[in-house]
Amino acid sequence: MRGDAETTRATGSPPALRRGACPTLAAPMQTGDGLLARLRPASGFFTAAAFLDLLDAAEAFGSGRLDITARGNLQIRGLRAESVAPLSAAVARAGIVPCEGIAVEVPPLAGLDPSEWADPRPLARKLAERIADSGLDLAPKLAVIVDGGGRLHLDGVAADIKLVAGAADPRPVWHLLVAGRPTGVSGSVDAMIEAAMSVVADIAAYGSAARARDLPAEPLPPGSSSLALREAAMSPVGRFDLGASVVLGVAPAFGQMAAHIVRPLILAAVAEGVSAVRLAPGRAILLVGPAGWNTSVLVSLAASLGFVVHAGDPALRIDACAGQAGCASGRIDTHAVASHLIAHAPALMDGSLDLHVSGCAKGCARPRVADLTLVAMSCDGRPGLSIVLGGRAGDSPVATKRLEDGPSAITALGQRVAETVEKGESAAACLQRLGPARIAAAFSAARFNGIDHAGL
Ligand code: SF4
Structure with missing residues (x-):
């Protein structure tokens, strides 16, 4: 990495991002609003003071806009080639050590939550060191999770390799999952590091772009130990009384925030004794405060600043x-579209649907499939809004409307679902029953309703 940093300083330009790689401080990614750098602190948290320094740096060297990704990484937007090296220096001065190479993720309340089976951080650190020392050429997006359980466990977060703690006397036992599938392999910390490294080596043998899904699925050995099913993880938004600390989770709308708002x-959190900031999957900020912390004042402040x-x-x-x-490639005001969806299509907001709004076909906010995507596309050579079902932003839409008809189309689809949904039926099941043709018809029938939705 030193070589990369020196290259950056010597040329004034950050090195090109390897295809499929994650943008980092050393190799940021070009986006519609300049360069973007992703940052994950190796410690798993920011001190509150360091986070404030980072906000200053994001304004000084970028556009001041930051994202929290779906996996709980921080993205600093609007950088220029010549501002990347000064940003890296500011990050170092703040005492933040960025995670480099393959990150081993742990739940955001790791080590704080008394309901976790085990603190996953020591195992995660050892595994990260072993992977780094292996010298294997691995896919940059290879995802490794060590999950000790607890309120914000990571069952819902995909990974190539997962070690999940389960109950056993006298110590917790760790279970190995590969590509989301249980392997039946379980054991102590040391044994599971070896087991995980064996899988890492198997993946590397398939090439530098290989992922765990490329491995042949092994049948579970007979009599192998199994993982107990857990309740779904809680939302990271809310108050968590953890005994020795109280954690308040809030979320910037759609994971995006301006430094001057945060x-x-x-x-205010520091004034109330908050010492650390953690970022959580689900695009949330967790403020780690003292035991017994009454969070009501901060909740009110967060709400007034627009946080969820x-x-x-x-x-x-x-x-x-x-x-x-916030992006030169964006053809719609995605937040306005999302807000319209919430306000005017409540039948779609029962929690059964994964919804995605994208400013262009690239689909940065959700590379995965969504149940319903609204995406800016061209409509007869003019700006339009398309609806994609069960796909990604770049997939073929079932219908496209002129942009000025977009709000009416969203409202009409919401009304169609509200009129069609049966008692006890979810919006997802209702859409399934309606099918693409009738969904497209509901979306397409809408006409401009005379209300100016400029900017949508
Ligand atoms: S998907 Fe959104 S953020 Fe990504 S390039 Fe398109 S408009 Fe920009």
């Missing part, structure tokens, strides 16, 4: 990218 929240403070807020159900407000 700063007053962090400053209730776990049931429908905004948490929608993945939306920066759109035209």
